[in-house]
Amino acid sequence: MxxxxxxxxxxxxxxxxxxxxxxxxxxxxxxxxxxxxxxxxxxxxxxxxxxxxxxxxxxxxxxxxxxxxxxxxxxxxxxxxxxxxxxxxxxxxxxxxxxxxxxxxxxxxxxxxxxxxxxRRPAQPQGRNGQKVGFAGWTADFDRYTLTSPEGVDAPLSHAEAEVLRMFTDNPRRLITRAQMLETLGGTAGDSFDRAMDVRISRLRTKLGEDPKNPRLIKTIYGAGYIFLAEID
The missing domain is CATH 3.40.50.2300 (Response regulator)
Incomplete structure (x- = not known):
């Protein structure tokens, strides 16, 4: 039990x-x-x-x-x-x-x-192996709250970062708007929510080794939202 x-x-x-x-x-x-x-x-x-x-x-x-x-x-x-x-x-x-x-x-x-x-975690998509998700050489373990690099180096994920990454890996190559983020992650609409999301995405990009001026995995679509461009293993 x-x-x-x-x-x-x-x-x-x-x-x-x-x-x-x-x-x-x-x-x-x-x-x-x-x-x-x-x-x-x-x-x-x-x-x-x-x-x-x-x-x-x-x-x-x-x-x-x-x-x-x-x-x-x-x-x-x-x-x-x-x-x-x-x-x-x-x-x-x-x-x-x-x-x-x-x-x-x-x-x-x-x-x-x-x-x-x-x-309350998002529903597990069909075909996904447990709580581990692989993409672009990286592995996210949502049970252990860790992100493993292609070189095998583990980095911790905060609960907030894991929520955002899970949202992206559940919806690869699809535009995710701020409204959808609010609905999926919960919170109160407004500047504080937007700034919190910006900070979490910035931290994720840093952990993923992204170039902040030209990120490869988490793309900002200005005025619309974000797209996660990696293929999910």
Whole structure:
């Protein structure tokens, strides 16, 4: 029997941790809660959460720096829960690798719904071998959140990067518009979503060794969207 997804909760307010834990456990998730970033980072050596709920106002660490580290080193979905409601805070969080941003105060049911949306993977296309996809000498492993180069070198994929790459490999040689990205990946339409997508695609291009001025695999069609030009093995 498959274990329920594990959700890590990092917030310095005990009542919020209790509220989120209760709502998520009632929804069938497993949870682990932490009040300080140091406790959470130590726990990451032992556990592999499927999603992390991160408060930015931590007593011992800058929450945004932690989000950035998780985005580059972990395959977990990252959802910021913060009292910071300025547009720039949301944009910065998404640019640093967060998958979603929820403003306090919040409804626990909304948090549960956002997590479910983030952990829901696209349907597996017919003929695809498990969660591994090959293209242009590269191999993407969506179970391990790794990208292996033609030379055999592994690089980690963040949850957000894996979502975007999976969308491309599921739709090779087809124009993908911003509207389709929004529908597939979820989020809120607007500048923050567009900038977050731009950052994720830029990171993917870097990991794929693309020339930013003349990318071979992920082409920008200005005013329309993107096309993934590789043949899928």
């Amino acid at each position: 498959t274990e329920a997804p594990l959700i890590a909760i990092l917030d310095d307010e005990p009542e919020i941790r209790r509220l989120l834990s209760a709502a998520l456990q009632d929804a069938g998730f497993r949870t682990q809660s932490y009040g300080r970033a140091t406790e959470f980072e130590a726990a990451l050596r032992r556990i592999m959460p499927d999603a992390c709920l991160i408060d930015l106002g931590l007593p011992d660490r800058d929450g945004l720096a932690l989000v950035h580290r998780l985005a580059t080193e972990s395959g977990a979905a990252i959802i910021i829960i913060s009292g910071r409601s300025q547009v720039q805070d949301r944009v910065t969080g998404l640019e640093l690798g967060a998958d979603d941003y929820i403003i306090k105060p919040f409804e626990p049911a909304e948090v549960v719904a956002r997590i479910r949306a983030r952990l």
